[in-house]
Amino acid sequence: TILKSPTLLRQTNGRIWGWEGNCDSFGCCPGSCTHVWNYAQSLPHLFPSLERSLRKTEFNENQNTEGHQTYRSNIPISETAHGLYATADGQLGGIMKVYREWRISGDTEWLKEFWPKVRASLDYSIRTWDPRHTGALEEPHHNTYDIEYWGPNGHCTSFYTGALHAAVKMGEALSDDVSEYEELLGKSLVYLEEKLFNGEYFFQQVMTGGLDAKFEPLDIDSYGIEYQAMAKEINAQGPKYQYGNGCLSDGVLGFWIAKVCGLDELMDSEKIASHLKAVHKYNFKEDLSDHAYPKRPSYAVGHEAGLLICSWPNGDKPIMPFIYSDEVWTGIEYQVASHLMMHGKVEEGLEIVRGCRDRYDGYTRNPFNEYECGHWYARAMSSYGLIQGLTGLRYDAVDKSLFIDSRIGDNFRAFLSTANGFGVAGLKAGKPFIEVRSGNIDIEHVYVSGVERKMN
Known part of the structure; x- marks a missing residue:
């Protein structure tokens, strides 16, 4: 429905441009916002050439020679001004998506065209957010919550790890020297596991000292007497709008995006699974009656279920976390x-989906909106x-490989869409099969749960 909406x-000229959403009579939040469209996985699989037009905008009209990307594009699409900050999750997510588009299309010539600008984007990110080459995003960095994180965190540093991993893979395929990225990738993995994991989930180290940015x-004196005590408490905690020791549902989002983009999981899988289980344990509420949030409560309210x-x-x-922390976003x-399912927690994942779809039941809310x-x-x-x-289904046009990693047993069939064709694929009594309904899907290798198998 979203793809058919305004x-x-x-x-x-065929190029795509998107709002974040729509109000009743006008668009809301313009410019194919990169940190929002990061999440969207429909377009790259159903209409890959249209999705690639978004990468064209990001790495051409939206990016300057220094590698700074504006995260909102003009309409009509044209060169943007660069007076506004870049967004760490949006810009780094774009690098992973270039990798995804390459693997979906199989077009290495397309990758060659983009590669110099991908390098410029990543180099800008390193200079701006990791200037001391720690492997983590330390400097203040803007993100999808419309605030700046001060200090490393699982949320955006997982994007950094994923972008470095994607750059290494793309650079190696093009015989380019990516040794700096490889070194930073190793540091990033160590930093996340040793400094940003508390034994149960990934968190944020709030930092104000030792940075290039001045906090x-x-x-205090600019506030009225009735607010001065609160302002002092906020100052004692550091910058406002951080999540600190919180359990963030997006806390390993970069690893999910890396996975759906076709990158292998380099991080300790048990730590990622632990974070996701903690998110389900602490953030999923079967009944929100006791949860108060006056800003936008209509997303999920009362006896409804939802994931905070x-x-x-x-x-x-x-005392003042980021402003959306108590909301529920589908x-x-x-x-x-999806990420829970990838780590074998199918029922927990389905519980979240059921809670979401029950809210959009056609009575309280429009099920198609x-x-x-x-x-x-x-x-x-x-x-x-x-x-x-649920299925692990993914087609790689570069290696002409079909991947299946079922979480729903040895007998299933599911829709598969590729750049050159679509059909149904799955397992019959544990043996892989594919039925191409339109176009062509050239398959030379089939992998079921990591083991090469012959097609049924």
């Missing part, structure tokens, strides 16, 4: 559910990742 526009605390964006299991919620629910900041919100297209979560 959320998605197409120029006469400016709130000016963040919680603080140890009772150390900041796009996050679907990506967490999952909204966030506007109707037909683009982030909700993370739901396409549920196919991969």
Whole structure:
């Protein structure tokens, strides 16, 4: 429904441009916003050439010679100004998506064209957010919650890890020297596992010292007497709008995006699974009656179920966390559910999906319009990742390989869409099969749960 809605526009030259969502009579939040469209997995599989037009915009009109990307594009599509900050998750996610588009299309000439600009984008990210080459994003970095994180965190550093991994793979395929990226990738994995994992889930190290950026605390005297005590407490905690020791539903989002883009999982799988189980344990609520959030409660309210964006299991919620932390967004629910399934937690994933779909039952809400900041919100297209979560189905046009990693048994059939054809694929009594219904899907190798098998 989202792809057919006013959320998605197409120029006469064929290029795609998107809102984040739509209000009743106008678009909401313009410019194919990179940190929102990161989540959307429908378009790259159903209409790969249209998705590639978004990469064309990001790495051409939206990127300058220094590698800075503007995360919102103009309409009509044209060169953008670069006075605004870049977004860490949006820019780094774009690098992983270039890798995805290459593997879906099989077009290495297309990759060669993009590669210099991909390098420029990643080099800018390193200079700006990891200037000391620690392997983590330390400097303040903007993200999809419309705030700046101060200090390393699982959320955006997992994007950094994924982007470095994608760059290494692309560079190696093009015989380019990516040794710097390889070194940083190793550091990033170590940093995440040793410094950002508390034994149960990944968190944020809030930092204000030792950075190039200077933290400016709130000016206490500029507030009225009734607010000065709160301002002092905020200053004592550090910058406002952080999540600190919170359990963030998006806390390993970069690893999910890497996975759906076709990158192998380099991080300790048990730690990722532990984080996802913690998200389900602490953030999924079967009944939200006792949850108060006055900003946008219509997303999920009352006796409905929903996955909160963040919680603080140890009772150390900041006095002023990021402003959306208590909300429920369907796009996050679907990506967490898909990621849980990939790690064998199918029932937990389905529980989140059922809670979401029960809210959009056609009585309380439109079942064809999952909204966030506007109707037909683009982030909700993370739901396409549920196919991969349940079945592991993925086609790689570069290696002409079909991958299956079923979480639903040895007998299933599921929809498969590729750049050159679509059909149905799955397992019959544990043996892989494919039925091409349109076009052509050239398969030379089939892997079932990592083991090469012959087609049925």
